[in-house]
Amino acid sequence: MASPTASPHLPLASASARSSSFPKRSLRSSCLPPRRGPSLRAGSVKEWREFEDEAGAVKEWREFEDAVRRKDLSRALRFLQSVEPAAAAAAGTAATQVVAVPVPPGRNWEVLDACIDADDMRLVGRAYQFLVDRGVLANFGKCKNIVLEGPREVTPSVLKEMTGLEAEKLAPKKWGLSGSSPYVLIGFLGGVSFLLTQGIDLRPKLGAVLALATTDAIFLGGTCLAQISSFWPPYKRRILVHEAGHLLTAYLMGCPIRGVILDPFVALRMGIQGQAGTQFWDEKMEKELADGHLSSTAFDRYSMILFAGIAAEALVYGEAEGGENDENLFRSLCLLLNPPPSVAQMANRARWSVMQSYNLLKWHKKAHRAVVKALEDGHSLSVVIRRIEETIASDR
Structure with missing residues (x-):
């Protein structure tokens, strides 16, 4: 990246008039004191060059803004990596020609807003890892080892003891079979x-x-009905609570989040039929599925995120209503385990997952409320993630 330099044609100080076509006496009157041109103030050259450097930095950051606006994650991430001081140092001899552009506070977060249209989830993972390496996402993945803790056998009585809720309160409502x-x-x-x-x-x-x-x-997939229902404020609020549970749990478990879709028609376009959805990615699980083997640890982590929406509704409202599609996805994933679990084992794992998610969200209740508020205000993903970090940091 070329370093901006001061142009020799730009005036650093005004020059006095020099024209041989006028006689000298016309330049000075006996009735007026001698005119003095403005002097070159000490440090003005340095200040001008600093101004040019700042102007060049602003121009450079327009490229990043354009990439984020166009949801071009590859270009946005490539720009952030290019302006790193470490990148210039690694260039060796070329470091004299590469000047790292100053990173304005908070600007690097915006790379997360370009994740929503990324086709390659590995690229989304690299964006999160970039921010983790810069110390920005301090709480990303801090609870990923929770899958190794706690009792594995979770009966309905244990579930009530750990959450204070009956098992049916932590299950999605099925039309005609429950509720009113x-x-x-x-x-x-x-x-x-x-x-x-x-x-x-x-x-x-x-x-x-x-x-x-x-x-x-x-x-x-029920998109039209979901769109009509979303105009009812209580229903819309419950959707926000549900999706905030998915988002916060995925973040704390270290799974990169591509985005949160709250518009049913946008969800339909992205393959999420008839409802809102939170798209996250688990690299370890993807690798294991590609190898034809799914470990218990990866499955438990994924299941916790799946049941986090149900757990969030139960935490806020005392019972869950949505989440039937999450439950169906859980059952389909169970069939990928080798050997597949029995019906009783499947029910036990579901209770364990929802219990863990419920307690995780309960420990981070303020962060969950912050996510709900940010989604309700229509903020982008980068702002939502930043609210999580700020809330957890202030709660310590």
């Missing part, structure tokens, strides 16, 4: 029957609505 859904369904059918007795036939309209709902569920 049977009463809602009975009330709905009763209302339709009453309208029919009054001569108001809603069956054609209800048929059209059910057909649209079925189409949405089959082809769009």
Whole structure:
């Protein structure tokens, strides 16, 4: 990177008039004191060069801003690595021609905002590792060894003792089988029957609505229904609480987070059907799956993150409603273990995972609230991660 230098054509000080076409007496009047040109103040050359250096740094950082705006993670990360003082020192003889651009406070965090469109999750992992090496993400992965701690056999009674909640409070609600859904369904059918007795036939309209709902569920994964439901503030707030649980747990477990999707249609475009979603990556688990072997440690860590949304809802509201897709994904992952666990073993691992996630979020309750608030305010991923670090640091 070329070091900006002062241009010889820029005036460092004003020069006095020099024109031979005027007589000398026209330059000076006997009635006025002699005019003196401005003197060159000591240090002005140094200050001007410092100004040029700062202006050059601003120009250089525009490249980084453009990369983040275009969600070009590779270019943004490459720029950050190029402006490191260590990069210039490693250049050896070329170090005299490479000048590290000063990193403005907080700017390197913004590289996380470019992760959302990254196709290569390894690149996302490198972005997090870059910030970890710079001492920015002090709490990233600090709880990853939690999978080696605590009891492995978690019965419903142990779960209640450790969390204070019954097992059914830490499970997603299934329509028609739990909660108030049977009463809602009975009330709905009763209302339709009453309208029919009054001569108001809603069956054609209800048929059209059910057909649209079925189409949405089959082809769009419930995206339209999720979009309509998201306009209801309590439902939207619960989604934020749920996703904040996934995000914070993944961060503390050391799994790079690609982004949080809260818009159902954006989620559909990214392959998350009908709901919001938090995309994270576990390098160790990916390698093990590629080798055809999934270790218990990697599986436990991944399961904790899966059940963190359910745990977050239970922590805030006293019970969970969402998370059925998380539970289904957990079951599908269980089949990859060798040998696959029995139904009883699967239930035990699910209780262990949700218990660990619940307690982890309980220990970091302030950080979880900070994530919810940041997501609610529409902040980007870099700001959300920064709120986590600031909250944990101030809570010590």
